[in-house]
Amino acid sequence: MTTLILNVDRDNDYGIKAGVDGPVTGYGECYNAALKLISVDPEDSDANALFGALRVYEDLKRKNENVEIALITGDDDVGAKSDEILSRQLDDVLSMEHYDDLILVSDGAEDDYITPIISSRIRIRYVKHILVRHNENIESLYYYIIRGIKDKKIARKFTIPVGLLLLSYGLSLLIFTIYYMVITKSYLLSPGSGAVMLVTIILGAYFVGRAIEINQLIVKLVVNMKEYSQEAKISMLSYVVSFFIIVIGIAYSYESTIKTVPIINKILVFLTVLVWWILASFVSKELFDAFDVYMEERHGMSKMWYGISFSLAIVLIFYGMMNYVRYVVGFIAFASMTLYLGYIIAGIIIALSASAVHKYFSSIKNKNSNVMEIK
Numbered sequence: 001m002t003t004l005i006l007n008v009d010r011d012n013d014y015g016i017k018a019g020v021d022g023p024v025t026g027y028g029e030c031y032n033a034a035l036k037l038i039s040v041d042p043e044d045s046d047a048n049a050l051f052g053a054l055r056v057y058e059d060l061k062r063k064n065e066n067v068e069i070a071l072i073t074g075d076d077d078v079g080a081k082s083d084e085i086l087s088r089q090l091d092d093v094l095s096m097e098h099y100d101d102l103i104l105v106s107d108g109a110e111d112d113y114i115t116p117i118i119s120s121r122i123r124i125r126y127v128k129h130i131l132v133r134h135n136e137n138i139e140s141l142y143y144y145i146i147r148g149i150k151d152k153k154i155a156r157k158f159t160i161p162v163g164l165l166l167l168s169y170g171l172s173l174l175i176f177t178i179y180y181m182v183i184t185k186s187y188l189l190s191p192g193s194g195a196v197m198l199v200t201i202i203l204g205a206y207f208v209g210r211a212i213e214i215n216q217l218i219v220k221l222v223v224n225m226k227e228y229s230q231e232a233k234i235s236m237l238s239y240v241v242s243f244f245i246i247v248i249g250i251a252y253s254y255e256s257t258i259k260t261v262p263i264i265n266k267i268l269v270f271l272t273v274l275v276w277w278i279l280a281s282f283v284s285k286e287l288f289d290a291f292d293v294y295m296e297e298r299h300g301m302s303k304m305w306y307g308i309s310f311s312l313a314i315v316l317i318f319y320g321m322m323n324y325v326r327y328v329v330g331f332i333a334f335a336s337m338t339l340y341l342g343y344i345i346a347g348i349i350i351a352l353s354a355s356a357v358h359k360y361f362s363s364i365k366n367k368n369s370n371v372m373e374i375k
Contacts, residue, residue: 004099005069007053008114010082012073013046022073023089030069045107052130053105101125163207170201238288242281249277265331272322279315283308309354316347
């Protein structure tokens with residue numbers, strides 16, 4: 001009777017931090033993998049879990065049981081992708097030798113997701129959790145909170161929802177406060193409300209920024225802009241022009257809604273006006289990119305025209321639907337509604353036509369590429 005002692009790293013800390021690719025089999029290989037990870041990150045629970053699995057291996061060996069140990073690793077994109085990788089690696093391990101049962105040794109964080117995958121392939125003898133002891137005092141609690149905020153896994157599960165909740169509450173409070181000031185023409189803000197609004201916006205922005213690593217995104221954007229400027233690409237200018245078109249569009253849309261009442265109609269009018277400015281921003285960017293493609297003699301011009309046509313179709317349908325909502329609510333007459341129905345129909349026709357033309361030219365391109373390959 002042979003038992004497999006299995007340790008699972010679902011989010012691939014071994015691969016990302018220590019450069020260890022799964023599956024890893026054998027006592028010596030697993031020991032070296034755990035040593036590499038704990039050398040890089042002594043606080044990682046995955047390393048402690050694998051050392052715990054090695055301890056179980058040694059205990060069973062002393063009882064003269066026939067055992068083997070293995071480590072399988074997933075992916076940092078935790079979910080379907082990581083579980084597919086774990087399934088393939090588990091199949092590889094089980095194909096190397098016949099095992100009668102399996103002992104799962106883990107840190108307890110992902111058991112609910114892992115055990116169904118394992119039990120569908122082999123009988124689980126038992127599950128052992130390896131938990132790291134720590135002093136339960138205020139300093140330790142503060143330390144673990146800070147570590148949790150910096151940890152990507154925890155950030156995705158906790159800080160993003162909390163950050164979005166705080167940010168949404170703060171921004172909603174800010175919008176309603178500004179609206180109340182405009183309606184009542186009273187520009188005095190309660191210190192308590194202002195403090196709550198400011199704190200929730202700052203905390204929400206901090207949590208979301210930490211989770212999505214906004215600092216790295218800014219650095220990447222700056223580097224890309226530097227590369228564009230060094231290569232003298234006209235597309236760099238397209239981002240600037242598109243941005244200012246959006247800003248002008250917001251200002252113009254707001255100006256169009258000043259005399260509009262009530263608030264629901266004001267919002268609908270704002271959206272119907274702004275959507276055309278968004279289209280103009282997109283079209284201007286695509287035209288600048290088309291100039292770059294033409295100057296560099298690259299392919300891709302047809303995709304740009306398809307993108308512009310499809311975007312126009314979406315805007316026509318959106319514009320018509322928003323005005324249809326205004327008609328249903330009673331803000332516009334039926335005579336005007338017939339015109340907006342024409343916008344919707346035109347948008348559908350343009351979308352279908354653009355898709356048909358794109359598919360036709362794509363099929364011709366594929367046929368030509370196949371002929372070239374045969375030759």
